Amino acid sequence: MEVAKLTDVTRVYKIGEVETRALNGVSITIGDGEFTSLVGPSGSGKTTLLQLIGCLDQPTSGKVIIDGKETTNLNRNQRANLRKGTIGFVFQFFALIPTLTAYENVEMPLLLNGKNSTERKQRVLELLKAVDMSERAHHRPDQLSGGQQQRVAVARALATNPKLILADEPTANLDTENGEQVMEIMKRLNKETGTTFVFATHDPRVIKYATRVVTLRDGVIEKDNHTPAK
Amino acid sequence: MMNYFKMAYRNLGRHRRRSVLSGLALAMGTALLMFVAAFFQGEMRSSLETTLRLNTGHIQVRDADYDPDKLSVAWDYLIENPDQVAAQIETLDQVQAATPRLLASGIVSVRDDSSGVEIMGVDPASSANDPYRHLVSGDFVTADDREGIVIGYPLAESLGLKVGGQLTLLINTSDGNVDEQVFTVRGIFTTGSTAYDKGIVLLPLAKAQAFSGAENHASMIFVLLKDREQAEAVAAAMPSQNFQVKTWRELNSLLVLINDFSNAYITFINLIVLGVTATVIINTLLMSVFERTREIGILTAIGMKGRQIITLFLAEASLLALGGVTFGSLAGWALSAYFAKVGIYFGDLGISQGMILDDRIYPYLTLDSAINLIVTAFIITVLASLYPARLASRMEPVEALHGAK
Numbered sequence: 286m287e288v289a290k291l292t293d294v295t296r297v298y299k300i301g302e303v304e305t306r307a308l309n310g311v312s313i314t315i316g317d318g319e320f321t322s323l324v325g326p327s328g329s330g331k332t333t334l335l336q337l338i339g340c341l342d343q344p345t346s347g348k349v350i351i352d353g354k355e356t357t358n359l360n361r362n363q364r365a366n367l368r369k370g371t372i373g374f375v376f377q378f379f380a381l382i383p384t385l386t387a388y389e390n391v392e393m394p395l396l397l398n399g400k401n402s403t404e405r406k407q408r409v410l411e412l413l414k415a416v417d418m419s420e421r422a423h424h425r426p427d428q429l430s431g432g433q434q435q436r437v438a439v440a441r442a443l444a445t446n447p448k449l450i451l452a453d454e455p456t457a458n459l460d461t462e463n464g465e466q467v468m469e470i471m472k473r474l475n476k477e478t479g480t481t482f483v484f485a486t487h488d489p490r491v492i493k494y495a496t497r498v499v500t501l502r503d504g505v506i507e508k509d510n511h512t513p514a515k
Numbered sequence: 516m517m518n519y520f521k522m523a524y525r526n527l528g529r530h531r532r533r534s535v536l537s538g539l540a541l542a543m544g545t546a547l548l549m550f551v552a553a554f555f556q557g558e559m560r561s562s563l564e565t566t567l568r569l570n571t572g573h574i575q576v577r578d579a580d581y582d583p584d585k586l587s588v589a590w591d592y593l594i595e596n597p598d599q600v601a602a603q604i605e606t607l608d609q610v611q612a613a614t615p616r617l618l619a620s621g622i623v624s625v626r627d628d629s630s631g632v633e634i635m636g637v638d639p640a641s642s643a644n645d646p647y648r649h650l651v652s653g654d655f656v657t658a659d660d661r662e663g664i665v666i667g668y669p670l671a672e673s674l675g676l677k678v679g680g681q682l683t684l685l686i687n688t689s690d691g692n693v694d695e696q697v698f699t700v701r702g703i704f705t706t707g708s709t710a711y712d713k714g715i716v717l718l719p720l721a722k723a724q725a726f727s728g729a730e731n732h733a734s735m736i737f738v739l740l741k742d743r744e745q746a747e748a749v750a751a752a753m754p755s756q757n758f759q760v761k762t763w764r765e766l767n768s769l770l771v772l773i774n775d776f777s778n779a780y781i782t783f784i785n786l787i788v789l790g791v792t793a794t795v796i797i798n799t800l801l802m803s804v805f806e807r808t809r810e811i812g813i814l815t816a817i818g819m820k821g822r823q824i825i826t827l828f829l830a831e832a833s834l835l836a837l838g839g840v841t842f843g844s845l846a847g848w849a850l851s852a853y854f855a856k857v858g859i860y861f862g863d864l865g866i867s868q869g870m871i872l873d874d875r876i877y878p879y880l881t882l883d884s885a886i887n888l889i890v891t892a893f894i895i896t897v898l899a900s901l902y903p904a905r906l907a908s909r910m911e912p913v914e915a916l917h918g919a920k
């Protein structure tokens with residue numbers, strides 16, 4: 286079973302007269318339960334590819350199929366609907382809502398999915414425990430360290446049990462110890478729940494966890510190595 | 516829904532000073548408008564009341580040929596046996612008082628000073644003449660006084676007259692001639708309207724009739740009702756043969772029109788002022804939208820739909836509006852209530868178009884206009900916030916997330 290299948294995808298950014306081919310005819314299939322790294326030099330198209338898989342953006346040409354659904358013709362709301370049930374995001378900056386506590390941040394996607402309050406409470410507590418943040422449940426993001434914020438973000442990405450979690454340089458702003466901790470958590474969740482993870486990263490510490498490493502260069506896939514799982 | 520308001524409340528708290536200031540702009544606008552509405556209403560109400568009380572009454576019964584602009588006392592234009600007619604009208608249930616009045620034009624002079632006046636013959640016994648019994652000094656004339664006169668305070672001032680002083684009164688008589696006589700000032704009154712008080716002198720009806728040659732005639736029966744809204748019904752029940760029966764609405768058609776117009780005028784001012792406060796709110800929300808670009812991107816990424824983002828910003832605007840309008844209407848109400856007690860002094864505002872203005876205006880806030888304003892202010896604010904809210908909801912998640920870095 287595949288979670289995402291991209292066929293001959295091209296994304297051209299146009300700013301005034303200048304055209305940038307961020308992706309140029311990329312085809313890739315992400316299988317269920319993968320723990321995949323996208324690597325490559327800066328500007329090679331990693332973020333762009335993640336955004337297309339995540340339905341945050343639409344390709345200039347080509348086909349994007351997520352969880353068996355063709356997404357190219359979906360409107361904004363339909364894409365939002367697809368995202369909220371199927372895909373979770375972890376960003377490089379610790380993308381929490383600053384006015385909400387750790388607890389409320391994790392609760393947000395559950396609210397958007399219309400879960401009732403007992404379900405929500407149970408799930409949020411379970412997730413905060415899984416990322417070792419139970420003690421700080423009622424802290425605001427500015428009262429948390431970067432590593433703690435990123436763990437909350439991981440919990441939030443997992444909240445609705447999405448099939449696929451996309452993480453764009455999740456460890457880039459973390460020190461070694463915190464970076465390892467976040468990766469350990471994600472790896473554990475990948476094993477326990479079978480959730481598929483795709484990272485964009487430069488970080489060798491992240492790459493070493495990956496079961497598959499896809500190398501991009503100038504908008505095309507240069508290498509695609511499956512490595513034995515650790 | 517609760518969650519939207521919780522988030523909105525916290526978002527407003529992020530820039531507390533900015534939120535408070537824009538709420539305050541709305542509050543000030545609301546307070547100001549409420550006071551303006553109260554002021555206009557107070558002015559219209561008191562001018563209407565004063566005009567009815569002093570000048571037109573609720574109903575006037577006059578000879579079919581009477582022309583109020585001429586002040587003629589020729590018999591053809593007058594009612595015969597007015598006491599009888601008045602007594603008959605007073606038997607009607609809805610009537611509070613009915614009294615004959617004779618109106619003539621004349622000139623008051625004291626030594627070299629003179630002043631054109633309206634001479635009004637009144638029945639001193641009738642309660643309809645109570646407004647003239649607010650005496651600054653002296654006493655009201657009695658029914659059988661043949662040399663006494665009552666004049667207004669501003670006229671007495673300008674002619675240097677005191678109680679007991681004498682003046683010469685010139686009158687246009689029924690046969691088209693002029694007569695004159697010396698009168699002694701018995702009392703000096705004030706009705707609260709300088710403009711009105713400086714142009715009128717009062718004689719007992721019998722003396723006025725004899726002096727003008729009107730004999731057993733009067734210009735009108737001046738009728739006050741227990742409830743002025745009954746005027747049309749009562750007027751219809753009155754004898755109309757040889758008479759013209761006029762209600763206060765007909766007698767003050769211009770005033771009624773001005774009243775209606777002033778409502779439109781207030782609505783217009785409301786829209787202008789609220790338009791200005793709305794731009795303050797729009798501006799505040801726009802700033803929030805741009806500052807929160809990244810957050811909006813995150814919310815969109817985790818599956819929030821455009822409609823939900825709009826709701827979030829509308830909740831913010833509603834909270835601002837709620838705070839601003841509540842605070843503003845309390846302040847506006849307090850301001851109106853205070854000045855409703857003490858009044859606002861303007862002095863002689865003159866009489867224009869038959870509209871008599873008191874020297875002091877007492878704001879009067881009706882529940883209707885208060886609610887009207889509160890609802891309008893709220894709706895305009897929330898409508899205005901639709902623009903920034905829609906802007907937020909249309910951000911592409913990719914760009915929103917990018918804008919963050």
Ligand SMILES: Nc1ncnc2c1ncn2[C@@H]1O[C@H](COP(=O)(O)OP(=O)(O)OP(=O)(O)O)[C@@H](O)[C@H]1O
Nearest residue numbers: 298300305307326327328329330331332333334917
């Ligand atoms: N919104 C945009 N508008 C215009 N050009 C863009 C936009 N986003 C990305 N690009 C361009 O597309 C190309 C690929 O960018 P992308 O962000 O996907 O690279 P990346 O591999 O994620 O790089 P990095 O490792 O630095 O994050 C770059 O040349 C970039 O300048």
Ligand SMILES: [Mg+2]
Nearest residue numbers: 331332333485
């Ligand atoms: Mg990138």
